[in-house]
Amino acid sequence: MSTALTQQEALRYIRAKIDQLLGVMGTLPLRPEELDDATLLEIDPIGIIADSFHQVIAHLNETNHRLSLATGEIRTILDTLGAAVVVLDSNDRVEDCNRIAIEWFFGGAARETIIGQAANDVCACADAIADIRQIADRSSHNANLHGRDVQIVASKIFDENGRQAKTVMLFTDITVQKETERSLRLYSKIFRQVGEGILITDAETRIVEVNAAVSDILGYSREELIGAMPSSLKSGLHDQSFFAELWRQLNTHGRWRGEIFDRTRDGRVIPLLQTISAVRDGDGRISHYIAVMADISTIKERQARLDFLAHHDVLTELPNRLLFGDRLDHAIDRVRRDGDALALLFIDLDRFKNINDTLGHHVGDQLLIQASKRLKGLVRRADTVARLGGDEFVVLMENGASRDAADSLASKIIAAFKQPFLVGGNDVHIGCSIGIAIHPADGTDAITLLANADAAMYRAKDVGRDSR
Amino acid sequence: MPMAQTIDLDIRGQICPSCLLLTLKELNRHAAAIRGGGTEIVVTTDDRQATATIPSTADRMGFRTEVSRLDGGYRIRIFGTG
Numbered sequence: 410m411s412t413a414l415t416q417q418e419a420l421r422y423i424r425a426k427i428d429q430l431l432g433v434m435g436t437l438p439l440r441p442e443e444l445d446d447a448t449l450l451e452i453d454p455i456g457i458i459a460d461s462f463h464q465v466i467a468h469l470n471e472t473n474h475r476l477s478l479a480t481g482e483i484r485t486i487l488d489t490l491g492a493a494v495v496v497l498d499s500n501d502r503v504e505d506c507n508r509i510a511i512e513w514f515f516g517g518a519a520r521e522t523i524i525g526q527a528a529n530d531v532c533a534c535a536d537a538i539a540d541i542r543q544i545a546d547r548s549s550h551n552a553n554l555h556g557r558d559v560q561i562v563a564s565k566i567f568d569e570n571g572r573q574a575k576t577v578m579l580f581t582d583i584t585v586q587k588e589t590e591r592s593l594r595l596y597s598k599i600f601r602q603v604g605e606g607i608l609i610t611d612a613e614t615r616i617v618e619v620n621a622a623v624s625d626i627l628g629y630s631r632e633e634l635i636g637a638m639p640s641s642l643k644s645g646l647h648d649q650s651f652f653a654e655l656w657r658q659l660n661t662h663g664r665w666r667g668e669i670f671d672r673t674r675d676g677r678v679i680p681l682l683q684t685i686s687a688v689r690d691g692d693g694r695i696s697h698y699i700a701v702m703a704d705i706s707t708i709k710e711r712q713a714r715l716d717f718l719a720h721h722d723v724l725t726e727l728p729n730r731l732l733f734g735d736r737l738d739h740a741i742d743r744v745r746r747d748g749d750a751l752a753l754l755f756i757d758l759d760r761f762k763n764i765n766d767t768l769g770h771h772v773g774d775q776l777l778i779q780a781s782k783r784l785k786g787l788v789r790r791a792d793t794v795a796r797l798g799g800d801e802f803v804v805l806m807e808n809g810a811s812r813d814a815a816d817s818l819a820s821k822i823i824a825a826f827k828q829p830f831l832v833g834g835n836d837v838h839i840g841c842s843i844g845i846a847i848h849p850a851d852g853t854d855a856i857t858l859l860a861n862a863d864a865a866m867y868r869a870k871d872v873g874r875d876s877r
Numbered sequence: 878m879p880m881a882q883t884i885d886l887d888i889r890g891q892i893c894p895s896c897l898l899l900t901l902k903e904l905n906r907h908a909a910a911i912r913g914g915g916t917e918i919v920v921t922t923d924d925r926q927a928t929a930t931i932p933s934t935a936d937r938m939g940f941r942t943e944v945s946r947l948d949g950g951y952r953i954r955i956f957g958t959g
Binding site for chain 1: 892897898899901904905926934937938939
């Protein structure tokens with residue numbers, strides 16, 4: 410058998426090889442009626458296809474080169490990313506992961522020991538990750554993995570047949586964000602529930618936020634206060650210098666603390682203990698002012714009551730020995746200066762002990778209250794009536810006092826006290842003895858005057874009750 | 878961007894694979910110029926299959942193509958990515 414090919418055989422061979430190459434190019438075979446043998450050889454299809462293949466391969470090489478660079482670029486991006494990235498295939502094997510993922514989920518193992526492994530074998534939280542893979546939908550889910558709060562966005566990647574080929578999971582650490590949210594929730598709760606009023610203004614002192622306590626204290630709703638100026642709450646009790654000093658301290662020290670009277674929605678003026686602080690932004694400019702306020706009306710009232718009780722008799726609410734001594738000292742100073750006179754009337758109730766012993770202390774107390782009122786009704790507004798203790802009262806007469814005026818007042822008192830007191834439905838009869846001392850005749854100091862008035866009272870009592 | 882040179886290749890009346898071979902022959906000849914971005918080949922054909930085979934092969938070679946319909950045929954524009 411001859412090995413030499415006939416021309417026909419050679420042409421058939423060429424056509425077969427051309428068809429083979431065209432098949433690779435994805436097109437139909439070459440039909441003889443389309444291209445006769447002479448044209449076939451003239452256009453050189455094998456040469457054309459070979460040149461084209463050369464370009465395809467060159468293009469492939471360039472594409473591979475670019476792909477390699479892109480892969481390196483993606484790897485660098487992934488490894489410098491502040492989030493963890495894990496790529497799982499459809500069988501939960503790790504296809505890829507970045508540096509942070511290795512640190513967070515794979516115990517710092519070498520990447521090559523992780524890639525291709527079942528996630529369960531290399532990751533303690535694989536079940537949680539696999540669960541998330543099942544519901545991967547590009548929406549974010551929050552989870553706690555290894556004590557770390559993470560936000561997870563999982564995205565499916567499908568192959569050309571529409572099958573889920575892999576899942577890319579991005580884990581962002583939101584521990585700090587969660588802590589911030591927790592802190593914000595706590596601060597919000599404190600802001601809402603704290604007993605002190607908190608009022609926040611912008612730098613132009615326009616109110617931007619208040620808590621419920623401010624509404625409780627001032628009577629305005631939050632909506633009424635937002636946008637308003639705190640100056641609309643002014644009571645009118647503070648002058649310009651008060652506010653000038655407040656602003657001076659705020660601007661100098663960033664804080665002012667003190668008592669301020671504000672007007673409530675219903676027109677009441679209430680004392681507030683306030684601390685106002687200036688809040689500065691990152692550039693050092695004042696952005697807000699915060700006022701923390703407490704209504705100290707009750708404290709003020711209690712203080713006033715305590716102050717009153719320190720200087721007055723609890724039962725009769727007349728000045729006590731302390732206040733009386735103070736007023737007497739001042740009165741003496743004044744009469745020394747002005748050359749005026751003053752008179753002391755020392756009054757002791759008669760038979761008071763019997764009332765206490767027979768009708769009880771309750772009746773005795775009521776009697777003292779009525780006696781004090783009766784005494785106050787007899788003296789001038791400028792005079793002082795005090796209870797020194799027990800059934801002892803004293804009247805300090807000033808402004809034009811004289812022995813005659815004192816005698817006259819003593820007579821009126823004795824006459825008034827002869828009238829019965831109605832206590833507990835009973836007429837109670839007592840009387841009183843009065844001793845008088847005049848400045849400067851009977852003494853020029855408080856102790857001497859009181860001692861002489863007291864002695865005069867006892868002399869009067871010796872003479873007979875209802876006397877002076 | 879207008880091309881510095883447009884090479885028109887009218888292969889109406891031809892059917893694949895001749896369409897592909899004639900286009901590839903022209904493409905091989907001007908490959909460097911086309912890749913450089915200043916030259917393009919505009920193929921006019923009335924073979925529908927050529928609108929699939931020519932863009933597919935040109936794409937594998939790293940060229941970009943645009944196919945548009947003409948009255949009674951198709952226009953396949955082949956140009957570089959540069």
